[in-house]
Amino acid sequence: xxxxxxxxxxxxxxxxxxxxxxxxxxxxxxxxxxxxxxxxxxxxxxxxxxxxxxxxxxxxxxxxxxxxxxxxxxxxxxxxxxxxxxxxxxxxxxxxxxxxxxxxxxxxxxxxxxxxxxxxxxxxxxxxxxxxxxxxxxxxxxxxxxxxxxxxxxxxxxxxxxxxxxxxxxxxxxxxxxxxxxxxxxxxxxxxxxxxxxxxxxxxxxxxxxxxxxxxxxxxxxxxxxxxxxxxxxxxxxxxxxxxxxxxxxxxxxxxxxxxxxxxxxxxxxxxxxxxxxx
Amino acid sequence: xxxxxxxxxxxxxxxxxxxxxxxxxxxxxxxxxxxxxxxxxxxxxxxxxxxxxxxxxxxxxxxxxxxxxxxxxxxxxxxxxxxxxxxxxxxxxxxxxxxxxxxxxxxxxxxxxxxxxxxxxxxxxxxxxxxxxxxxxxxxxxxxxxxxxxxxxxxxxxxxxxxxxxxxxxxxxxxxxxxxxxxxxxxxxxxxxxxxxxxxxxxxxxxxxxxxxxxxxxxxxxxxxxxxxxxxxxxxxxxxxxxxxxxxxxxxxxxxxxxxxxxxxxxxxxxxxxxxxxxxxxxxxxxxxxxxxxxxxxxxxxxxxxxxxxxxxxxxxxxxxxxxxxxxxxxxxxxxxxxxxxxxxxxxxxxxxxxxxxxxxxxxxxxxxxxxxxxxxxxxxxxxxxxxxxxxxxxxxxxxxxxxxxxxxxxxxxxxxxxxxxxxxxxxxxxxxxxxxxxxxxxxxxxxxxxxxxxxxxxxxxxxxxxxxxxxxxxxxxxxxxxxxxxxxxxxxxxxxxxxxxxxxxxxxxxxxxxxxxxxxxxxxxxxxxxxxxxxxxxxxxxxxxxxxxxxxxxxxxxxxxxxxxxxxxxxxx
Numbered sequence: 001x002x003x004x005x006x007x008x009x010x011x012x013x014x015x016x017x018x019x020x021x022x023x024x025x026x027x028x029x030x031x032x033x034x035x036x037x038x039x040x041x042x043x044x045x046x047x048x049x050x051x052x053x054x055x056x057x058x059x060x061x062x063x064x065x066x067x068x069x070x071x072x073x074x075x076x077x078x079x080x081x082x083x084x085x086x087x088x089x090x091x092x093x094x095x096x097x098x099x100x101x102x103x104x105x106x107x108x109x110x111x112x113x114x115x116x117x118x119x120x121x122x123x124x125x126x127x128x129x130x131x132x133x134x135x136x137x138x139x140x141x142x143x144x145x146x147x148x149x150x151x152x153x154x155x156x157x158x159x160x161x162x163x164x165x166x167x168x169x170x171x172x173x174x175x176x177x178x179x180x181x182x183x184x185x186x187x188x189x190x191x192x193x194x195x196x197x198x199x200x201x202x203x204x205x206x207x208x209x210x211x212x213x214x215x216x217x218x219x220x221x222x223x224x225x226x227x228x229x230x231x232x233x234x235x236x237x238x239x240x241x242x243x244x245x246x247x248x249x250x251x252x253x254x255x256x257x258x259x260x261x262x263x264x265x266x267x268x269x270x271x272x273x274x275x276x277x278x279x
Numbered sequence: 280x281x282x283x284x285x286x287x288x289x290x291x292x293x294x295x296x297x298x299x300x301x302x303x304x305x306x307x308x309x310x311x312x313x314x315x316x317x318x319x320x321x322x323x324x325x326x327x328x329x330x331x332x333x334x335x336x337x338x339x340x341x342x343x344x345x346x347x348x349x350x351x352x353x354x355x356x357x358x359x360x361x362x363x364x365x366x367x368x369x370x371x372x373x374x375x376x377x378x379x380x381x382x383x384x385x386x387x388x389x390x391x392x393x394x395x396x397x398x399x400x401x402x403x404x405x406x407x408x409x410x411x412x413x414x415x416x417x418x419x420x421x422x423x424x425x426x427x428x429x430x431x432x433x434x435x436x437x438x439x440x441x442x443x444x445x446x447x448x449x450x451x452x453x454x455x456x457x458x459x460x461x462x463x464x465x466x467x468x469x470x471x472x473x474x475x476x477x478x479x480x481x482x483x484x485x486x487x488x489x490x491x492x493x494x495x496x497x498x499x500x501x502x503x504x505x506x507x508x509x510x511x512x513x514x515x516x517x518x519x520x521x522x523x524x525x526x527x528x529x530x531x532x533x534x535x536x537x538x539x540x541x542x543x544x545x546x547x548x549x550x551x552x553x554x555x556x557x558x559x560x561x562x563x564x565x566x567x568x569x570x571x572x573x574x575x576x577x578x579x580x581x582x583x584x585x586x587x588x589x590x591x592x593x594x595x596x597x598x599x600x601x602x603x604x605x606x607x608x609x610x611x612x613x614x615x616x617x618x619x620x621x622x623x624x625x626x627x628x629x630x631x632x633x634x635x636x637x638x639x640x641x642x643x644x645x646x647x648x649x650x651x652x653x654x655x656x657x658x659x660x661x662x663x664x665x666x667x668x669x670x671x672x673x674x675x676x677x678x679x680x681x682x683x684x685x686x687x688x689x690x691x692x693x694x695x696x697x698x699x700x701x702x703x704x705x706x707x708x709x710x711x712x713x714x715x716x717x718x719x720x721x722x723x724x725x726x727x728x729x730x731x732x733x734x735x736x737x738x739x740x741x742x743x744x745x746x747x748x749x750x751x752x753x754x755x756x757x758x759x760x761x762x763x764x765x766x767x768x769x770x771x772x773x774x775x776x777x778x779x780x781x782x783x784x785x786x787x788x789x790x791x792x793x794x795x796x797x798x799x800x801x802x803x804x805x806x807x808x809x810x811x812x813x814x815x816x817x818x819x820x821x822x823x824x825x826x827x828x829x830x831x832x833x834x835x836x837x838x839x840x841x842x843x844x845x846x847x848x849x850x851x852x853x
Contacts (some may be wrong), residue, residue, distance in 0.1 A: 110685070
């Protein structure tokens with residue numbers, strides 16, 4: 001992956017949005033507060049989905065396998081954690097490094113905050129991995145026949161890249177760019193540095209060899225949002241917590257009795273999985 | 280592979296959406312044998328067991344045409360090179376049994392009397408100079424009063440739910456809607472009250488989502504809408520939203536005179552230059568080619584399919600914008616959206632996940648020629664509405680324009696706003712122009728090697744002026760809705776095929792009374808081949824300030840009557 005990036009020397013990206021990023025950073029919970037948040041989140045929604053938030057553990061184990069080596073396996077045997085075993089959380093497409101990069105980047109797109117969990121706890125990187133492994137990643141239902149010409153903005157996507165190709169290239173480029181700027185890979189950067197890197201891609205301040213960095217960023221951003229809010233069957237929106245934050249009720253069969261009501265009605269969301277169980 | 284030549288049939292229909300379904304039902308009821316060809320698969324309500332899936336249906340376009348096989352190419356002007364629409368954006372072509380009639384919202388508006396005589400009425404009131412150079416509006420060759428009985432047929436068949444009376448400035452109804460109006464939500468009430476206070480005439484949107492259980496004249500029974508919020512881009516799992524599969528196709532099937540062939544993609548209308556002899560189609564699963572001879576051929580596809588088939592088959596005279604001669608591909612029009620005001624509430628949340636595709640209130644005080652255009656730089660107007668169609672969290676990310684598109688501020692604002700914003704918007708009419716048209720792309724081809732249809736279209740001064748004016752009206756209403764703030768959008772830029780706008784594409788096989796510049800007469804019979812009938816929004820010489828399905832449905836009943844007459848006596852029906 002050498003040489004796919006050229007930084008515009010005249011535009012030092014790290015300074016671009018220093019002030020807003022600092023402001024934003026100050027609102028980001030750190031690892032310590034994240035644990036506090038997990039408790040808060042479980043309490044706020046009645047405790048039923050605590051397991052889901054702990055789902056982040058799988059990601060942590062992948063990320064920092066070494067750190068947990070000494071931990072006895074019995075520590076995962078509490079009922080809450082057992083319920084949380086999700087064999088769907090494994091990789092179909094990403095390399096381990098791409099997964100970690102996607103997870104870290106998605107968390108910056110949709111960070112955990114006082115509203116509730118972020119992309120990482122919601123399993124968004126698994127969602128993206130699974131999407132790239134299937135028809136969507138291959139642009140299977142899209143017109144990808146040549147010839148390819150330079151397009152006007154009004155004519156839409158005209159690159160030769162399939163989504164999975166663009167995504168893999170972009171994630172690798174995030175790391176290469178981070179390495180150049182900060183001598184670290186993207187997941188190891190501070191959130192502030194990560195935001196600056198992502199902004200550089202978003203604003204095309206980074207020159208990828210064959211594609212606009214912004215095309216990668218826009219696609220990644222949309223995938224992250226989809227992973228937050230798609231039905232949990234796709235691997236993101238873990239335990240419907242993405243929906244809960246917005247008070248979105250998910251898959252309900254009828255609102256006939258509520259549609260005329262003046263007051264706002266909060267409902268425990270239902271997923272398609274619930275529908276399957278109901279028959 | 281040799282084409283498989285089949286025995287001749289009386290009628291073959293290309294496309295099994297609303298038009299194909301209605302014509303199949305009407306003709307088979309009259310005892311005529313019909314073969315229906317549908318390029319997609321079969322469908323029923325059972326397919327929608329897990330339909331409440333925003334990702335699959337709304338974001339991944341489960342019910343739409345597979346663009347890897349066929350798409351359209353697009354350019355704004357003739358100076359640009361047209362490029363293929365590689366992924367979905369501006370509009371969504373349906374596929375499979377029921378076509379786009381499956382994934383619609385169900386909003387039902389008869390076009391205004393003004394629409395059908397737009398040229399005459401505009402000249403009468405404002406003079407010829409009101410019509411700008413190259414704007415090619417024309418009368419439709421049929422009046423509202425002539426089409427009125429066919430609207431009634433569609434309403435009774437589909438069980439349209441609507442108010443007992445509509446304002447005087449929309450077309451007179453000889454029979455009330457089949458069922459009472461949909462329920463009224465608190466947000467609808469806010470819109471209605473604000474509009475009424477301003478002296479406007481709001482009414483509950485007529486809806487093909489049933490307000491109550493309904494049995495239609497054909498004996499088809501359907502259940503009331505549950506307001507589940509999954510209409511547009513989705514199929515209805517309880518059959519409450521009228522679609523061809525739950526209304527007209529069962530009637531055709533029951534007759535014993537209808538044969539449906541799915542996975543049958545028609546590639547050519549066979550003809551001898553005077554009359555058509557049949558159609559050629561490919562089985563999309565096996566690749567087997569078949570020739571189906573028929574006495575009458577009906578094109579009942581979406582706009583692009585109808586036009587493309589004529590051009591591929593060299594049937595009719597292709598439109599040439601340089602000479603303004605010819606007819607096939609002429610008068611492509613769209614929908615002029617963009618005039619809108621967002622209404623922000625701080626102290627109040629609405630149940631916006633709940634809704635139905637056609638749930639809402641609207642007014643026509645600034646639609647058609649219901650207001651004086653003397654001092655305005657545009658003609659026609661827009662239906663102004665508030666709709667509550669069910670907001671879903673992937674596609675609906677309510678953040679103001681100055682909020683970053685990602686990160687904590689984005690998350691915070693979209694969560695806060697999720698149930699706090701209402702929208703008042705205009706659905707603007709779209710006028711045809713000399714240089715807006717459909718033809719065959721010289722370069723790009725479909726998966727069978729046939730040229731794609733090429734679309735040349737842009738928004739012009741008329742559209743920008745319309746949006747500017749209608750936006751002010753949406754703001755005026757929105758400001759009366761008791762909100763913390765309102766923000767207006769009153770600009771429309773170059774037409775861009777990327778963001779979704781509307782699946783209301785019109786024109787290309789327009790109707791009228793001039794055989795040289797229109798494709799079909801007012802029975803939707805082709806001037807250049809008397810045994811070919813072409814029906815759909817492709818017949819519209821312009822697009823009104825409304826959703827098109829009501830008018831398409833009425834034209835389909837008119838076509839069915841025309842075909843019956845033609846089978847009886849032959850020759851031109853006009």
